Amino acid sequence: MQPMIDWNLFSNPAPLINMASRSFARLGERRVKPFGFSIGQLPVVYLLRHGGAMSQKDLARQAKTEQPSMAQMLSRMERDGLVRRAPDPDDGRAQLISLTEAALEKLPATRAALDEGNQHALAGFSEDEVQMLVGLLRRLNENLDGMVAREE
C-alpha cells in the first residue's frame, strides 16, 4: 500500500514505454515506407526472412500478436505483394505464408535504414547502457508475458 502522493507520468515505466513505442513507430514508418514496408509488418518479415514458409498461427504466436491481427496484417501484405499464401498440402484449414521475391530483395536495404534510425535513438548511450536497457526490457517482457498468459 503506497501513499497516494501525486502522480508522475514520467517516473513509471509503462507510460515511458508507451511514448517510446509510439515514437519508434513513427520514425520507423518513415524509414521503411520508401521500401514498401510498414513498421508493423516487420515481425512477419523477420520471421520469414530466409524465404521459408509458416502458417498464420505460427506467425501470430511467434510475433506475439493475436490471430485476427495477424490475419488482417497478412491480407494487407498480400494485397501489397509482399507475401504469398499457399494452401497447406497437409491441412486443408491452414495456409503456408512466405515472402515474395520482391519483398526478399528489399530486405537488406530496409534493415539498414531501420538500423540507422535505431542507432540515432541510442545516441549518447554507452554499449553497457544499451546492454543494460535490453536486459531490463527482456526481464520486463518476461513478467508481462506471464501476466498476459495468466490473465492477471
Next chain:
Amino acid sequence: MQPMIDWNLFSNPAPLINMASRSFARLGERRVKPFGFSIGQLPVVYLLRHGGAMSQKDLARQAKTEQPSMAQMLSRMERDGLVRRAPDPDDGRAQLISLTEAALEKLPATRAALDEGNQHALAGFSEDEVQMLVGLLRRLNENLDGMVAREE
C-alpha cells in the same frame, strides 16, 4: 557500417519496447475497464486530475499525441461521460475540457488498480533497477522526441 549478421529481434530496444507497450496496454485495459476508463485515456485523465480545464491543443501537446488523435479521444470520452467540453470565453475557436464529477470520483480506485498491475510487472526488479530502467527510458525518449521533431 555494421556487419550484416543475422537479425535478432530480441536484442534491439525497439521491438522489445513495442512488445512491452502492447502488453502493458492489454493488462492496463483489463484493470481500468471496471471503472469505465480505457488505457489510452489515462494521459488526459492525468492532465485533468485536479479538476482543472485545458484546451484540446494543450492536452495534445502535453500528452504527446497529434491533435486529431486527441480530438477523437475526447469525443469518445465525452460520449462516455468522462469529460465536458465548454466554449472558451476568450477564443471562439477553442474549447475548455475538464473531467466530469463521475470521472473524478473514480480516479483514486482506478489509479490504485493500475499501480498494482505496474508493481507486478516489475516483480524481481530491485529499486535501483527500476530507477535505472526509468532513467534509461527517459533518455531514450529525449532522443526520440528530438528525432520526431527534426523529422529525422
Next chain:
DNA sequence: GGATATTATATAGGCTCCTATATAAATCAA
C-alpha cells in the same frame, strides 16, 4: 478596415492492435 496569415478543431482515410464470434477442416471417441 480588409486581405492574408495563423491557429484551434474537425473530418477523412488508413494501419495496428484488441475482443468476441463464426466457419470450416481435422481429430477423437463411442
Next chain:
DNA sequence: TTGATTTATATAGGAGCCTATATAATATCC
C-alpha cells in the same frame, strides 16, 4: 462411422494512433 470437440482462419466491431486536409475564428499587416 458418426457426432462432439478442437483447431486454423475469417469476420465484425471498436480503440488508439497517424498523415493529410478542411473549416472557422483570430491575428496581422498593409
